[in-house]
Amino acid sequence: MKEAINSAPSRRHFLRLTSMAAASALAPAWAEQLEPADSATSQPVSARLATFEEVWRTVRDRFYDPHLHGLDWSAVRERYLPDATRASSEEALASVTNSMLSELHASHTRYYTRYEPEYYQLSDIFAGALRRRGLERAFPGGRISYxxxxxxxxxxxxxxxxxxxxxxxxxxxxxxxxxxxxxxxxxxxxxxxxxxxxxxxxxxxxxxxxxxxxxxxxxxxxxxxEPNKMFLDGLRASARIIRANGRSIGYVHVWCYAGSVYQRTLEHLLSQSPLNEADALIWDLRDGWGGAIPEYLDLFNTRAPTMQITDRNGTSELRNVKWRKPVAMLVNGGTRSGKEILAYGFKKYRLGEVIGTRTEGAVLAATAFLIGGGLLLLAVEDVHVDGERLEGVGVAPTIEVQADPDSMDRSDPQLNRAIAVLSEV
The missing domain is CATH 2.30.42.10 (PDZ domain)
Structure with missing residues (x-):
């Protein structure tokens, strides 16, 4: 999830929502070209210590709880400073930094290096905010890829x-x-x-x-x-029809929800063949990133109309698309952040079965900071949903189905259960 949830978020506020202030130290433009062997010498000790200190200060000044969950944050710094001083590489420093951050016991709070795909994925997700904070110094030309x-x-x-x-x-x-x-x-x-x-x-x-x-x-x-493009192309490519018991079951996997383009693409897929001809739908929210807002559940509001808009050239498109047939949601321990809010509402308002395992319980609002050669994802706001706090709790499925890690063909029992449920409707 990004930085806030409300009933009518502005575009700027929406872009701050995902799962999960300007930084004064930014990655140098040449950093992306370093090989692993260069890691130990890629930054002098003083630069690595500056990164550690900047992360510590950013947490002190921006963490959503001003009391830092009761921690003496200065004492925490003193405890980890010797290890940070001895860190011989960016990866070693990140390990020390993340050990320090783990004491907060908060989701959306981690330091990522350029040796991790998440560094690039989060940079792309938060590109709108980071562009105002010197993104191009880390990614010349503003293009984010790995x-x-x-x-x-x-x-x-x-x-x-x-x-x-x-x-x-x-x-x-x-x-x-x-x-x-x-x-x-x-x-x-x-x-x-x-x-x-x-x-x-x-x-x-x-x-x-x-x-x-x-x-x-x-x-x-x-x-x-390019992370956002990969997630969007993956969403489109996931759409398919599964035949079972004489019924057509539509399937689509939303890997990332950090941007309204994902919801618009989902609506477009559901309004087109073959998904619009399906008898039921499996909405897969397992793994990936959050960023969804509660309004996305309006897709299943059967009392609101859908409009068809046609221009003078005869080109038509559907607006306010609705799905009025049976639907099931797939979740697991990798379902996090804004996706968990969707799972909560989907379950509470009985839109369909929630199948899989309990979600991660990572429901704080976050923003990103480019610090040193890496990226700090930091929880900056607390979140309650219908008065409930999902952080550390998650959402339990209505039908629990464990994955099968020992299957040689990696069969998907969660998906199979959803197919069975919907093919019997």
């Missing part, structure tokens, strides 16, 4: 990348990678989500992958990813 294959991932206990999502119409999907796959190596070297693909755009990279206990090699060809 080399990748189109996956979302997290680190396991061994430090390996576990794929949590494969975006449609990306090299990862084309290569046959699946959620739950563990990537250990890339071209024989330890896998890094960004650096493994640096200078390899358009060139085949061999990934060593563990799937359900078996090891395999999968080749993928990285591309230059």
């Amino acid at each position: 080399p990748g294959i189109g996956i979302l991932s997290r680190l396991d206990m061994q430090g390996h990348s576990v794929i949590t999502g494969v975006i449609e119409r990306t090299p990862a999907q084309q290569a046959g990678l699946l959620a739950g796959d563990v990537i250990a190596l890339a071209d024989g070297a330890p896998f890094q989500p960004v650096q493994s693909f640096r200078d390899k755009i358009g060139k085949e990279v061999v990934l060593s992958v563990r799937r359900a206990g078996a090891f395999m090699q999968i080749s993928a060809t990285p591309v230059d990813i």
